[in-house]
Amino acid sequence: MLQENLKSQHIVDSIFWNSKHSYRVRPTIKDDRLPLSEFNAKEYLEKTQLVQQQDAFLKHKFNQEASDNIGMTRDIPDTRHSQCHSVHYDVDKLPLASIIITYHNEARSTLIRTIASVFNRSPDSLIAEVIVVDDSSESVDDGTDLMKIKKLRILRNEKRQGLIRSRVRGANMATGDVLVFLDSHCECNVGWLEPLLQRVAENRTRVVSPIIDVISTDNFQYIAASSNLKGGFDWNLVFKWDFLTKNELNTQLNNPTSPIKTPVIAGGLFAIDKSFFEEIGKYDTLMDVWGGENIEISFRIWQCHGSLEILPCSRVGHVFRKQHPYTFPGGGGNVSKYFFSRNTRRAAEVWMDEYKMYYYATVPIARTVHYGDVSSRLELRNKLHCKPFKWYLENVYPELKIPSSEDLQLGFIKQSDLCIDTMGHSKNEIVTVFACHYTGGNQDWSLTRDKKIKHFDLCITLVDEHPGSTLLLQDCHPDDTKQNWLYSNNKFMNVEDNELCIDSADFELRGLNVQTCEFNKDSQVWDFIISKQG
Ligand code: LR7
Ligand code: MN
Structure with missing residues (x-):
């Protein structure tokens, strides 16, 4: 049933280019499915409603009851700086976006709200499609029930692939000019998309991320995140938020709408030119399930002649959880650590040159994790003439202290x-x-x-x-x-x-x-x- 539906989907076959690296002009595509506003969300949500006395946190590690009660749409506070209101975007000239959302056993209410916030808070003319990749969730219907919605395309992995390969699969079928990745429990805020597309359109090697607001796991309150943070890490290569340096902070105070250069991205929410994504090697598809891919793509983007920014006028909320709601193949409590170390080790082996020893000194156990074959990624690095890690440390992340030999x-x-x-x-x-x-x-x-x-x-x-x-x-x-x-x-x-x-x-x-x-x-x-x- 799924296969058939997929075939009848509205896939653009002919792509016209008007010049090298300019964006595509497309024929009008016929899609006579329902607009999101006519989708029966109540019916969709009722199917997985909690029954009384069921633990609301058990399945998703957030309060499912609170999320279900909100439904498909709600108002959220516009958390942008007031100066963002007067920034002009030339919507007619912006490239088309393909939104890619992958999920494994996501709650219906958070999933539909992510999709609805994309459709409701983006100019319709900028959305080529929303591609939803069901990474082998237990219930097939969570995805197929959404097929009635216009511009929505569903892919399902029969076997669990993890978020990295799932995203690549979604990206491969995208018809838009710019790929916009989202986690499956987000809410896009007013005007979130235009700043992202504009920065990418001006320079296709820029990879951009919104400020990620916080949606509470307890009551789903939408809370503004600080706009004075950027992505960072210590030698354990675990993502963390860093305060801006004095200079960076001053720039923001003088111009609160200006982009913030960031050494790494959190990973889940970002926009990248499709052709640039392909050129720099998509993702390392030998990475499994979860973790490390954000560090890898960040190093790669910077070292291979791109850049990473956080755009303060783009805001998207995300449900931050303390625990994984899903199991990792192989079961057991420590398995997530294993996948994280394995993926991270692949990133270190390919991109960090001699500096990887500081990672191994900080996380000795990582040296015992089998990380597979990285030769094709090293070839890629070679082919693209990417810069050494030393360059990255000196130019992109000078705040990261290099341990001295006594350290x-x-x-x-x-x-x-x-x-x-x-x-x-x-x-x-x-x-x-x-x-x-x-x-x-x-x-x-x-x-x-x-x-x-x-x-x-x-x-x-x-x-x-x-x-x-x-x-x-x-x-x-x-x-x-x-x-x-x-x-x-x-x-x-x-x-x-x-x-x-x-x-x-x-x-x-x-x-x-x-x-x-x-x-x-x-x-x-x-x-x-x-x-x-x-
Ligand atoms: O096997 C899987 N298959 C999937 O499709 C496992 C997960 N997934 C989906 C999942 O349903 C979700 O939509 O992948 C998405 C990300 O998984 P989460 O929500 O469990 O990840 P996270 O929010 O804890 O983790 C952050 O780091 C990850 C490292 O691999 C990814 O890069 C996530 O996208 C990333 N999330 C964000 O950047 C949001 C901001 C969080 C911060 C800081
Ligand atoms: Mn997430």
Whole structure:
């Protein structure tokens, strides 16, 4: 049934170009389906209504009842700066947009509201189509029931592909000039689309993002986000928001409608010229499910001669959740971390050159994740003559501090042919020594500038301050001086109690412990060997 409907969809076959890189002129396409305003949203939403006493947060990790009660449309506060109201956009000359929304088990009410906010708050003449990619959700109808809506195209993955391949699939069938990606739980605000299209039309290598407002998971209140933020990350390569620098802030104060250059994008909401997206290699389609793709595409855009901006006059709300509402293939609680590390590692291996070692020093466990073959992505980098990561750091993200050699070093800690080893232990368990195998894993340690001995997010900790006390692995806390060790003369002396040194005496019985520091005591002598290779 689905296949047939797809065939009868209104796909533009003939594309005319009027000059190189100018936008397409299209024949008028016949689409006699209903405009969104005539879609029976009540009926659509009733099908998945919560039954009484059902936990409203269980399925989607947001309050589904609150979302359902709002329905398909609502007014939201116009959160733009007042100066945005007087910016003029020449709608007739703007390129056409294909909106791409992928989802896996999204709630009907958030999905339809995302779509409705696109249709209701964009000039109709600028929307080529809304492409909805159902990434193998449990209920097929959530998508197929929407087929009655004009300009809407539905694709379904029979097998779960993850958001990265799903977006590429949507992009491949887009007929518009500019691709606009959205998560499936957004609400586009007044005038959101014009600024995005205008910036891209002026220069096709600009990739632009709206300011992302916050929709509350508890009551679905629409809350304005700060307009003084840009995207950033630390060496763990996890996305975070950074405050603008003083200069950037001044620019915004003088001209609140001006674009904000951003080192990375959050990932879900952005517009990119279709031909530029194709030219720079779409996405890395060997990345799976979720995570890391935003860092990768951000590095790639900057390093391969594009730029990234946040446009303050474009605002879109997003439901930010603390937990994934869906499972990851392979199940289990830690699986999401695995996919995240794998995807992120692919990004690091392809784009970060020698700087990837800081990532591995910060997240030692990442070195053990299999990341597959990246050769085609390296070829792409070569073919496009992309700039080195050093250039990116110096020109795009100078705020990211490069660790000095004392700051963070990754390596192993050796005593004759034994190395300090976690033996796979976790929090509140002992740490010991084991024959050195020089392949990282449980024998990977980083020494940080604040004097921690760190394995992933666990630190070697002195719990009781007396000779003979056994050391434990505990979460690292910057202020916990019992985890701080002074490494000098090949000894690790505890910072809190200078008399105590890390000692391997009786390690077979009780793991590593502390003993009164003694000159030339073999069981207290440690070599820290830096591993150069990332
Ligand atoms: O297997 C999947 N298939 C999918 O189609 C998993 C997810 N998805 C869909 C999902 O239904 C949703 O529409 O993909 C979209 C993104 O997934 P979310 O909403 O679970 O992701 P998120 O909002 O937690 O995460 C942010 O980081 C992701 C990293 O891979 C993506 O880039 C998201 O698009 C991104 N969201 C945003 O940038 C919105 C602002 C959040 C911030 C900061
Ligand atoms: Mn999201």
